[in-house]
Amino acid sequence: MARITRDEVLHVARLARIELSDDEVAKFQEQLANILEAVSKVSELDLSDVPPTAHPLEIANAWAEDVPRDCLPLDEVFANAPDRDGDYFRTPPA
Amino acid sequence: MTTGVGSTEPEKSGGADLRGAGAGSWEPVIGLEIHVQLKTETKMFCRCRNGFGGEPNSQTCPVCLAFPGALPVPNRRAIEETIKLGLALDCTIAERAVFHRKNYFYPDNPKAYQISQYDEPLCARGHLDVPTEHGVTRIGITRAHLEEDAAKNVHVAASGRIHGATATLVDFNRCGTPLVEIVTEPDIHDAETAKRFLQLLRQTVVELELSDAELEHGSMRFDVNVSVRPAGSDELRTRTELKNMNSFSFAAKGIEREIARQIRIYEDGGVVEQETLHFDPAHEESPPLRSKEEAQDYRYFPEPDLVPVEPGKDLVDRLRATLQVLPGARITRIAETLSFYDADVLVTGGLDRLWTSLVDAGADPKEAANVLANQFVAAGIDPGTVDAGELAKLVSARAEIPRAAFDEALAKVGERGFSADPYLEQKVVADTAELDPIIQRIIDANPAQAEQYRSGKEGLLGFFVGRVMKETGGSADPRVVNERVRALL
C-alpha cells in the first residue's frame, strides 16, 4: 500500500495555492494514495533496460513553421474573464 | 492609479572593502543564468505574433491564454535558433530533447505551468572562450534550453506604495514567446570576467541574429550566483542570487560588492544566508518569491502534449554551416594588431567588420579604431550603412582637413551616396604665413593674458589657441597653431 502523509498533501496543496479543510486533506490523502498505488504496479516489472518514456507516440519533431496566424479578437479573449480592466485581465494582488 | 512593481529595496551592503581578497585568501565563485528572447515571427507554441507594441492582450489565442483543450505546437525556427546558439557555444546537441512542465501558480502564467526543458535540454556541455588581457578564459556552459516566456504583470494600488497593491493587471502578449535559457558552470572568479562573458555572449547572440538582446527592453536578462570560498579549496559554499541588473557595468559593481559582503561575513565568523538580492525593483516581474521550502519544487514532468525533438545530423550540420567566425575569436585575432582593449571595444561594439574594411581600404589600423570607437559611436551611425572606402578616405585625411569639416562629414557618412571628396578639398590651414598675422592680432588684442602667459601661466596657451581656431572657423591645424602661438608669445 503506497503511503502519502498528511504533510505531503498539505505541501502539494500549498504549491497549488489551494486551501483544504481537514476532511478534504483526509479524503485526498486516501485518493492520492490509491493513485500512487495503482501507478506503482509498474515497479513490479524489471525495467532496468528500458529507457524512460517521454511520450507514448513513436514520433518526433511535430512542429510548425514560423508563420503568424490571426489572434483572437478582444471580446473573445475576455469572454470568460471574471474581471477586466481596460484591455487587461485583472486578478487579485499577486 | 499608481503602478509599482516589486517589494525589495536595492541591496545596500555599505562600504565595499575587499578585506582578505587582496591577500588572496578568498576565491569568488560566480555562475550566470541568462535569458534571451528569440526574435521569431511567432510565439513558441502558437502562431500569435511575437513582438512589441501591440495593444494589451491583442496578441493572444486559446493556446497562450490556456483555454481548455488548446494544444501547443512548437515553433521550428525557435528550435533551430537554439541549436545554432548551442553550436556557437560548442555544446553537444541532444539527439533527443524533451519539453517538461514546470509547475507554478502565478498570474503571469495561465496554464499554471511553464513549458520548459529539464533533464533533456537541446544543448548541453559547451563553453565560451572569453578573451582577456592575459589570454583566454574558458567558461563552461552547462546547458542552453528552450522555454516560453511569461506574461507581463502590472501591480496596481489605489494609492502610493506597492504594499497596498489592490490588483494585478495581466497582459498576455509576451506569454508564450520563445526564450532561451543559458546556464554557465561556476567557472568565473571575478566580476570583470563575468562582465566580459556577458558582453561577449550578447554580441554572439546579436550576430547570430536570433535576438536583439537589449537589456533595457528585457530581451536579454541575467541572474548572477555568487559565493566565496577559501582560496585553493574546491568546496561550494552558500550562494546568493543577484537579480534584475540592467547593465553589465552595474552587474560587475554588484558582484564586487556582494563578494566583499560575503568575505566580511565569513571573516567576522558569520554565515552567509541563501537569498535573492534584487537590484532594480522597477524591472522585477516574476517569478514569485517563494519560501525556502517551496523553492525549486516545481514538480517537473514531461509535457504530455508534445513529442520529443530529434534534431538529426543533417539539420545540425546545416545549421553549423551557417556559423561565421565568432566574436571571441575575432577579438583574439584583432588583438594581434591593436591593443586588447581596442579589439574588445570594436568587436563587442559591433564595429570590427567595418574596421577590417577600413584597414583593407588603406586606413591606418589604430587611427581607424580610434575614429570608430570615439567619433563614429558618438555620431550614432549604423555601421551597416557605411561605404567603407569613403570613410577610409576621411580617416586618412583626418589630420589634413579642418576639424569642423571632419565632424560634418562623419555625421553624414551613413547617408546614401555619401562622398568624402568635397570635405577632403577643405584643407586645413597649416601655412604659417597665413596663420601668423591672425595669431599676432589676437595676442595684440589681449595684452593682459599675453603678459600673464609670459610670467608663467602656461594654461593660457589654450585660451589663445581657442581664439585662433574660432577666428579661422576651425580650419586651422591645431598643432601648427599651438607651435606658432608659443613662438609669437
Ligand SMILES: [Zn+2]
Ligand atoms: Zn497564442
